[in-house]
Amino acid sequence: MSETELNVSLLRKLILHFYKGNLNFFLMPKDIETMDWSWQQAFLDATVNSKLIQEFPISSKFASLFLKKIIQTLEPNQEVHDDFYTQLCKSMKDLNKDGFSYRHYVIGNDINNIITIKETRNLVVNGTTGLKTWEAALMLSDWALCNQDKFENKTVLELGSGVGFTGITIGKLCNLKSLILTDCHDEVLKTISENISINFPHCKQETNKDITFFKAEDKSLGVMQLDWNAIKDLPNSIVPDILIGADIVYDPSILKPLSNVIQTFCARNKDLEVYIASVIRNEETFNGFLKTLDELNLDHENVELSKSVYIEWDESINKCLLKIKAKLK
Ligand SMILES: C[S@@+](CC[C@H](N)C(=O)[O-])C[C@H]1O[C@@H](n2cnc3c(N)ncnc32)[C@H](O)[C@@H]1O
Missing domain, CATH: 3.40.50.150 (Vaccinia Virus protein VP39)
Structure with missing residues (x-):
């Protein structure tokens, strides 16, 4: 697999984990190497910075755990994009707001086919x-x-x-x-x-x-x-x-x-x-x-x-x- 292919497949994999509310991922050193600034930008654009998530935010608890895990993985090896810290602070600020958030259910693993539901946890x-x-x-x-x-x-x-x-x-x-x-x-x-x-x-x-x-x-x-x-x-x-x-x-x-x-x-x-x-x-x-x-x-x-x-x-x-x-x- 070429490096570009790996980069795209890793991006797709982590984006799906984010939308599915799944923290269960493990990144190998060779994955982390490919997560450079432009990879991080693409990830942020498809997730926390996307129009969908800005308009219909996911649970702050899950967002902060997910972002923390990515930051901790990247920090020793890569320069971390500022927006990861900004978004982490934002979700931590909302942590004690109980109640509704939005879940984005991905249908058939197709990120363009999402059902968004306002609900509680x-x-x-x-x-x-x-x-x-x-x-x-x-x-x-x-x-x-x-x-x-x-x-x-x-x-x-x-x-x-x-x-x-x-x-x-x-x-x-x-x-x-x-x-x-x-x-x-x-x-x-x-x-x-x-x-x-x-x-x-x-x-x-x-x-x-x-x-x-x-x-x-x-x-x-x-x-x-x-x-x-x-x-x-x-x-x-x-x-x-x-x-x-x-x-x-x-x-x-x-x-x-x-x-x-x-x-x-x-x-x-x-x-x-x-x-x-x-x-x-x-x-x-x-x-x-x-x-x-x-x-x-x-x-x-x-x-x-x-x-x-x-x-x-x-x-x-x-x-x-x-x-x-x-x-x-
Ligand atoms: C466990 S929830 C399931 C909700 C949804 N179908 C799902 O699976 O996510 C049970 C639902 O049944 C509704 N329910 C309970 N008693 C009812 C009743 N007597 N008449 C109509 N709906 C009722 C509740 O308001 C609730 O929305």
């Missing part, structure tokens, strides 16, 4: 688990991108969307007709709308009584409040072809209301396909969900999930993608 904020992206959301989105033909020209509704990673990714990258993201929590719904606006900057926003629509050229994304405990409020006009949900089977008290919602949509469309992705943390809760589905005359089967393809997710976890359908009478 905390598991529960303001009484909801919905303000961060969970592992099942990554799994379900990856599976959808591998099975795009299923979504072709379809109307899709997502239950318990959280900050909206799954709905936005499928909505942006699959050729569907429309997708409605739903949740019960006001702050979550507000964050979904912000995230749609970030990822569809040219869409037109229209609000009717129940749904806020974001209309892009050939498709529309909607945001709607849907509380599984209040399905009587569900407008009759909503009849999706596909229902999806990620990490929504976790609380024994919502298994029945959640299953009722699924059953209601199945009754509206006998061909409805339902895909629910879960990380199984508690077998009893998960089996309770399967039992409730059965009691409501809903069939389920496991869809095979093997490896990450477009979006990295943790393959080692206990997981399940269920396909649910109304039982044939």
